[in-house]
Amino acid sequence: MLLVLPIISPFFFAIIMMLFWNNTKAHRIINLVSSAASIIFAVMLFSNVNNSGIQVFQVGSWQAPFGISLVADLLSAIMIVITSVIGFSTAVYSLATIDHEREKFGFYPLLQTLLMGINGAFLTGDIFNLYVWFEVMLISSFVLLALGGRKKQLEGAIKYVTLNLLSSALFLAGVGILYGLAGTLNMADLARKLPLIDNPEMLTLVSMLFLIAFGIKSAVFPLYFWLPASYHTPPAAVSAIFAGLLTKVGVYSLMRVFTLIFINDTDFTHTIILVIAGFTMLSGVLGAASQMDIRKILSFHIISQIGYMIMGLGLYSPLAIAGGIFYIIHHIIVKTNLFLVGGAISKIRGTYQLKKLGGLYKLYPILGLLFLIPALSLAGIPPLSGFWAKFTVVKAGLDLGEFTIVAVSLFVGLLTLFSMTKIWNEAFWKDAPSETIGNKFSGSNTQKAILFLPIVLLALITITIGFYMEPFFDIAQQASEQLLNPNLYIDAVLGVSNE
């Protein structure tokens, strides 16, 4: 039952909000309650998985592989917890930043259905069900992105929608062929039956379809062009939740299928993933170097950071995958926080353009500090969380003798630091240009507190992970062991069998 709660709780609260469609005050409160409830359920689920192993729930009492199974291993549980934390932060943050027009058109119910879709994607153990959750997530994100209907938003949304629909079509085709090969859709059952099929070449072909489909969703090279075209257009709260969670659902799916289902030819597939990882890191960070808009710089950095996670998967050793998972934990929190700080800056100055910003450190030294924590963490400065994440991935690469990718990742880390110092210099350190648009935060003190609360919360989490990384890393390592031992997953879903 605990497995269903992260899905039906946001769903239930979204329905309640829809029943009170015109009462935006009620929406705000219910949204907060729902997000807080999600955290509780997520933590309960996590402790359950952590204590007693992989949890499985057969929906409607239809036994696997005939029904839909919900499965939570450690990776899923970790993702659910982070999703709930990010969901709560954005729920608080949007109280101060979302305008009334958007609230009236159902911003909060959409936020909850988005979270439902993300949670569903993390929990499902059925590949077609994964497609359905992807669509739930996508349609919510489409509307959140286009809500407001400004020219820029619509242009960004067109690119986002087109490429994501293309990816869905490819995903669906892949699912169809996979079913034709194995006659089942349950991921555990697929993992058991696929090694026995007659033509393993076909399997590699399908794996490439999935790589492209999930690659578009997780914005890897050369499929990422929708991301920098769209992520800087919606309000800061929406950007933040997209930046933190959406691409990571793609990364999660890649990790799931390429450790469970497509492991017949790892020399071939995982080498491709590794090469893609290198190019993703490099092209992302180079794209960021040329930009002068805070959110565009951060968008390009999402891409380059995705490269590190995929690199963990591509190296395909216990340490590397643990590093990849640790990287996801660190990245979601840090990146969301950076977008939230960016939103706060634009709330004060009314712009994201670095040229028009400046002198913020003098006015708001605390905001400067709050920016530095995630920014330095992103660049991988010890002892913040990003350092340990990068360190693990690099160490795994060195252990395996993959020196090229290690060199690339270190170089990219350097360029990331350059980007972050650029934002710091331009927005905080240099003197404010004369034609500054806004100068002071316009709004009451409570609004200010609401704006800063999630930023402080996420910064604290970053620091905690940095100074106290061992338990977090332990969990990442256990999750990686589970991933690399698919029999645990298969036995948990299908029951221990003697076949």
Place this chain on the structure above:
Amino acid sequence: MEVILVIVIGVLYASGLYMILRRSFVKVIIGLIFLGHAANLLIFTVGRISKGIPAFISIEGTLAENAADPLPQALILTAIVIGFGVQAFAIVLFKRAYQTTGTDDLDELNTTDELIQ
């Protein structure tokens, strides 16, 4: 029958990809719809096509030989409904974008990529 369907699927994929590369909004949407149909037909073909053989297990507990697999058809039904919703949204979005930007040429939608120096 399978051969015909396979050809149709191929043609749908080819024309879908061609259309999605065009610059006009409407053609891009048509391309997306074609790609969705192609994927659906692909799943349909994968589930075996048979005429007049119901996919029911008889009282004796045997399934008729060569009966089509009903599961892919259920999948397609789901995919069609999802596709219907998503495509309807895409059409409205493209229409709004046309009204706001005053163009239906994708090449002119470049304000999101402008570099501001």
Place this chain on the structure above:
Amino acid sequence: MKSSLILATTVKYIIPLLLIFSFFLLLRGHNEPGGGFAGGLVAAAAYALYAIANGVEEAEKFLSIEPLKLFSFGLLTALISALLPLLAGKPFMTGVWLDNKIPVIGKLGTPIIFDVGVYLLVLGVSTKIIFSLAQEEE
């Protein structure tokens, strides 16, 4: 929008038939072709027809409940039907059936409640889409 007298008169007789047919589809859906989705679409078609004959505003009055409310209730009904088995001590979404048969409807159970939810949802969404598109035309 003024439409023809013939259409307006015909619609008056067709709509009850369509609505009854939609219920028929809904109730037979579990074991025979039909179901909440098809039923909901037929019902939505009835209201669309009414909108064509008498204008959207009249149709909205005729529906007498906001489409948005309809589909919220539909979702809620579906969710409740999935939660009901918990009361019977069975896992989430398990089908629970009453033992006795009821005339006309047949066996009663949670899948029927789920189908009613789908019916309301489809009716709500379809009428919402049709009404807003038609209003934009005017």
